[in-house]
Amino acid sequence: xxxxxxxxLIAAGGSLALLLGAWGFQHLGGLPPCKMxxxxxxxxxxxxxxxxxxxxxxxQVLLPLLGALAALTTAxxxxxxxxxxxxxxxxxxxxTSGDIGGLSTQELMDQILSAPLVRCDDIPWExxxxxxxxxxxVLSGVLVLVWLTAWRAR
Numbered sequence: 001x002x003x004x005x006x007x008x009l010i011a012a013g014g015s016l017a018l019l020l021g022a023w024g025f026q027h028l029g030g031l032p033p034c035k036m037x038x039x040x041x042x043x044x045x046x047x048x049x050x051x052x053x054x055x056x057x058x059x060q061v062l063l064p065l066l067g068a069l070a071a072l073t074t075a076x077x078x079x080x081x082x083x084x085x086x087x088x089x090x091x092x093x094x095x096t097s098g099d100i101g102g103l104s105t106q107e108l109m110d111q112i113l114s115a116p117l118v119r120c121d122d123i124p125w126e127x128x129x130x131x132x133x134x135x136x137x138v139l140s141g142v143l144v145l146v147w148l149t150a151w152r153a154r
Contacts, residue, residue, distance in 0.1 A: 004064070005055055007150035011067055012051020014143045015044040015074075018136060025132065031125060034118040035095040036081040040136050043074035047143070054150075061154045068147035071140045078137030085123045085131050095120035 001009075019041060025031045033041075047070040054063035084091030095118075123131045130138065
């Protein structure tokens, strides 16, 4: 196995591991995902597919760059999500509590009844001060570097 293929396997396998971990937290750990958690999963799926293609088509030199872009996308969503969880910036109103000051009783009741079951600004699990979104950002950032190293190994 070439160095490039080994690195592609590690990068795509890393995305698979992160995706399996997310599904494990969801289905075995009882932690349902919020909208932004779901958003972070799509680029991992793309990275896995890109990895399979890169292994099947080793002459396609741009595939590792596309893998790096997929990993960078999920890392960026993870950073944004972690910032929403920490209250550093506002998240999408469709999955955060938002500002309720100035709402009428009826508007507040409407907001409560239409609130998502899982809010994006809650931290359901953390390790060493990082939430799942934060860990996704960090580990996906490492995967970006692995993809770029695979691209350079062509």
